[in-house]
Amino acid sequence: MFKLVNLIARLSLVSALALTAQLSIAQSTQGTQGSTKFPGIGRNATPAEVIAWDIDVRPDFKGLPKGSGSVEQGQAIWESKCASCHGVFGESNEIFTPIAGGTTADDIKTGRVASLADRKQPQRTTLMKVPTVSTLWDYIYRAMPWNAPRSLTPNDTYALVAFILSLGEIVPDDFVLSDANIAEVQKKMPNRNGMTRNHGFWSVNGKPDVNGSSCMTNCVKFVQIGSTLPDFARNAHGNIAEQNRLYGPYRGSDSTKPPLAKLPGSSGEGLAHAADTHAASTKGPAALFKNENCSACHAPNAKLVGPSIADIAAKYKGQSGAQEKLMAKVKNGGSGVWGAIPMPPQSQLSDEDRATLVRWVLTGQ
Amino acid sequence: MEKPANRARLVKAPEHFISQELIADINTNGLDETRRGFLRKGFMSAVGGAAASLAAPLAFAAGEGDPAILEKQEWQTTLGKNVATMPYGVPSIYEANLIRRESPGLTRVSAASVAFTPLQGLFGTITPNGLHFERHHQGWYNLNPETHRLMVNGLVKNARVFTMNDLMRLPSVSRTHFIECGANTGLEWGNVAVPTVQYTHGMLSCCEFTGVPLKVLLEECGADLKKGKFLLAEGGDGSGMTRTINLESCLDDTIVAWSMNGEMLRPENGFPLRLVVPGVQGVSWVKWLRRLEVGDMPWNAKDEAVHYIELMPDGMHRQYASIQECKSVITTPSGGQQLLDKGFYNVSGMAWSGRGKIKRVDVSFDGGNNWRTARLETPILTKSITRFNIDWVWDGSPAILQSRAVDDTGYIQPSIKVLRDLRGNRSIYHNNAIQSWKLDSNGEVSNVQVG
Numbered sequence: 001m002f003k004l005v006n007l008i009a010r011l012s013l014v015s016a017l018a019l020t021a022q023l024s025i026a027q028s029t030q031g032t033q034g035s036t037k038f039p040g041i042g043r044n045a046t047p048a049e050v051i052a053w054d055i056d057v058r059p060d061f062k063g064l065p066k067g068s069g070s071v072e073q074g075q076a077i078w079e080s081k082c083a084s085c086h087g088v089f090g091e092s093n094e095i096f097t098p099i100a101g102g103t104t105a106d107d108i109k110t111g112r113v114a115s116l117a118d119r120k121q122p123q124r125t126t127l128m129k130v131p132t133v134s135t136l137w138d139y140i141y142r143a144m145p146w147n148a149p150r151s152l153t154p155n156d157t158y159a160l161v162a163f164i165l166s167l168g169e170i171v172p173d174d175f176v177l178s179d180a181n182i183a184e185v186q187k188k189m190p191n192r193n194g195m196t197r198n199h200g201f202w203s204v205n206g207k208p209d210v211n212g213s214s215c216m217t218n219c220v221k222f223v224q225i226g227s228t229l230p231d232f233a234r235n236a237h238g239n240i241a242e243q244n245r246l247y248g249p250y251r252g253s254d255s256t257k258p259p260l261a262k263l264p265g266s267s268g269e270g271l272a273h274a275a276d277t278h279a280a281s282t283k284g285p286a287a288l289f290k291n292e293n294c295s296a297c298h299a300p301n302a303k304l305v306g307p308s309i310a311d312i313a314a315k316y317k318g319q320s321g322a323q324e325k326l327m328a329k330v331k332n333g334g335s336g337v338w339g340a341i342p343m344p345p346q347s348q349l350s351d352e353d354r355a356t357l358v359r360w361v362l363t364g365q
Numbered sequence: 366m367e368k369p370a371n372r373a374r375l376v377k378a379p380e381h382f383i384s385q386e387l388i389a390d391i392n393t394n395g396l397d398e399t400r401r402g403f404l405r406k407g408f409m410s411a412v413g414g415a416a417a418s419l420a421a422p423l424a425f426a427a428g429e430g431d432p433a434i435l436e437k438q439e440w441q442t443t444l445g446k447n448v449a450t451m452p453y454g455v456p457s458i459y460e461a462n463l464i465r466r467e468s469p470g471l472t473r474v475s476a477a478s479v480a481f482t483p484l485q486g487l488f489g490t491i492t493p494n495g496l497h498f499e500r501h502h503q504g505w506y507n508l509n510p511e512t513h514r515l516m517v518n519g520l521v522k523n524a525r526v527f528t529m530n531d532l533m534r535l536p537s538v539s540r541t542h543f544i545e546c547g548a549n550t551g552l553e554w555g556n557v558a559v560p561t562v563q564y565t566h567g568m569l570s571c572c573e574f575t576g577v578p579l580k581v582l583l584e585e586c587g588a589d590l591k592k593g594k595f596l597l598a599e600g601g602d603g604s605g606m607t608r609t610i611n612l613e614s615c616l617d618d619t620i621v622a623w624s625m626n627g628e629m630l631r632p633e634n635g636f637p638l639r640l641v642v643p644g645v646q647g648v649s650w651v652k653w654l655r656r657l658e659v660g661d662m663p664w665n666a667k668d669e670a671v672h673y674i675e676l677m678p679d680g681m682h683r684q685y686a687s688i689q690e691c692k693s694v695i696t697t698p699s700g701g702q703q704l705l706d707k708g709f710y711n712v713s714g715m716a717w718s719g720r721g722k723i724k725r726v727d728v729s730f731d732g733g734n735n736w737r738t739a740r741l742e743t744p745i746l747t748k749s750i751t752r753f754n755i756d757w758v759w760d761g762s763p764a765i766l767q768s769r770a771v772d773d774t775g776y777i778q779p780s781i782k783v784l785r786d787l788r789g790n791r792s793i794y795h796n797n798a799i800q801s802w803k804l805d806s807n808g809e810v811s812n813v814q815v816g
Binding site: 037038040041042043044045049050053054055056058059060094095096112113114116117118124126129130131132134135138139142143146149150191194195196197199200201202203204205206208209210211212213214215216217218219220223224225226227228229233234236237238240242243244245246247249250251252253255259260261262263264265266267268271290293295296299302304 | 477706807
């Protein structure tokens with residue numbers, strides 16, 4: 001019995017010592033980790049961790065890694081990785097707004113893009129707007145290409161920025177952009193003087209630029225309707241009846257039909273069609289196509305990153321074994337059929353979903 | 366006259382004189398005068414003749430009343446579903462029309478797009494999590510919270526790393542705020558472009574967010590808040606979304622949040638961590654937040670140098686236009702809706718201001734000529750949605766409905782004309798104009814602009 005008590009006492013002592021040791025480790029760690037108010041929470045970042053994540057590049061070029069790239073190198077990368085979305089000359093408006101266009105040699109001198117004021121350009125391109133070259137570098141490096149972000153090296157990025165700048169004739173075709181000369185390029189950015197912070201929206205205490213009226217009675221002599229939705233757009237957002245509650249005092253209008261001639265009445269007479277509608281929650285292959293991100297690269301009728309569904313269906317029309325062939329392509333990925341951009345393997349799809357998707361692409365069913 | 370001996374004779378009771386439905390009904394709901402009446406009637410007919418007793422279900426002639434009252438319903442007469450049949454509940458099947466929707470043709474790829482909140486069907490001030498609007502720049506992911514990290518670096522004494530476990534141990538706050546995309550209603554700068562309030566105003570949601578105040582985290586890392594007037598918030602998605610936060614303006618109420626309306630953030634709203642910057646446009650509420658850097662100048666990131674800038678008539682872009690100014694909209698009735706009949710209606714809507722609290726909302730039924738002050742529902746919170754209601758008897762004649770909000774700074778929501786006169790019509794962002802809904806005598810409501 002005595003032995004047992006002794007043993008317990010000794011064990012307690014051991015664990016108490018261990019606890020003390022742990023505490024002192026924790027305290028010393030805390031000392032170097034700098035936390036005072038919330039001990040045990042968080043830790044200091046290692047230098048390598050900060051380097052891995054702190055990739056932002058500011059307008060003063062703080063954060064810009066060393067490196068360089070030529071317009072020519074940029075063009076090669078552009079054509080294989082960027083042109084499918086942005087056009088060969090950065091002019092495409094298919095998926096995102098165009099990158100280049102709308103700037104002049106005069107804009108480069110003044111630092112103000114004149115076409116922003118004269119409305120002659122139908123679209124505001126990136127080069128018309130972006131005031132700082134650092135912004136191009138930062139965004140391309142952190143988020144491009146669209147379907148494979150963070151896959152470019154710093155030198156790739158210099159080359160791509162050089163190519164874009166050459167499209168705007170901001171640098172010559174034989175230019176090599178580098179961390180050493182990028183500040184010189186900044187002095188030629190066409191819209192470098194085109195931004196203002198002289199407004200009240202930057203701060204919660206800022207001064208608003210406009211204010212409304214507090215008039216309560218007889219405020220306007222004549223109420224004029226300046227703009228309405230044209231009749232042809234009545235159903236452009238789908239059947240509004242299907243986008244509202246099917247009961248209650250405010251129902252949705254059946255926009256597949258012309259407006260009612262009279263009030264429906266308390267029973268909702270005349271809105272019976274609305275009661276037949278159900279949720280427009282898309283199911284089946286179309287939903288699968290969207291949810292599995294196929295729609296990020298393929299559209300029903302237009303070429304995006306990849307060919308349109310209509311084009312694929314047309315190409316394989318009447319071919320025997322097309323279903324199996326395409327199923328294998330979806331599973332393993334493919335390239336070369338529709339251009340240089342490879343289709344990544346879609347291994348996350350079940351065989352059943354793959355079959356459904358391919359059948360839908362080929363037959364619409 | 367009966368003979369005394371016959372008095373003791375047992376007479377067999379008529380059988381099957383009441384229907385199975387009535388038996389079930391009595392078993393469920395007990396006996397009341399109506400049901401006693403049915404029993405009496407059934408018994409009499411059973412005694413009167415066998416044929417009548419068999420054909421005596423609970424039936425009423427047309428015109429005796431509302432079938433919804435007179436006829437028994439399935440849910441009254443059968444066993445319902447078990448508890449936890451849907452362990453994480455979903456709305457009624459009759460609510461299936463109220464969902465987030467994309468505006469057709471707005472973008473070409475759904476991974477960089479918007480899905481709008483169905484404001485036309487919501488009540489009160491809180492947006493259900495499943496209906497909170499979505500706007501992504503490169504698609505959403507289910508980030509693994511176990512491997513998610515938040516790094517704080519820049520002008521701090523110690524660059525630090527926090528796990529979700531770390532963050533969720535810290536003292537938290539829970540506050541209700543609206544989030545509105547800077548481009549909300551932007552489709553309407555030039556003309557009426559979309560039919561319903563879902564598409565005009567649906568990049569707007571309001572939730573109770575829970576998280577640790579940004580200030581607590583920055584102090585913990587020893588941030589130099591004298592030199593460091595700006596903060597870069599960076600997302601962990603493929604777009605690596607970056608936004609400059611004006612610390613002078615936003616330090617006090619910004620939250621590094623993990624919860625929305627009592628549950629963890631939904632993946633499409635930034636699970637497991639997002640920044641909440643009350644009063645500031647939604648793009649600054651960086652989702653899947655992974656890094657905060659304190660700095661001494663704004664970053665001029667892509668979404669503050671190429672997008673989210675307002676084009677003024679002289680060709681200058683207003684940059685870092687962040688605050689969402691005072692705004693309101695009537696949600697019921699609203700565009701694309703149909704009133705059934707003349708008579709009384711509760712007209713309801715939402716008002717909000719990025720600079721403070723809603724002080725007053727006025728409603729006009731005649732296109733802005735005359736105004737009446739609406740009732741504000743509580744709670745009235747700062748940088749949050751306030752619900753307003755107003756009584757209205759519609760006489761069946763055409764009308765134009767408008768609402769106009771005033772915040773506690775005295776700012777009054779402007780008309781679209783006042784905004785266009787100063788800013789032109791190519792801004793896209795920060796359109797907080799008074800919204801007009803036209804009601805025709807057939808009860809249909811449509812989106813119009815007045816003036």
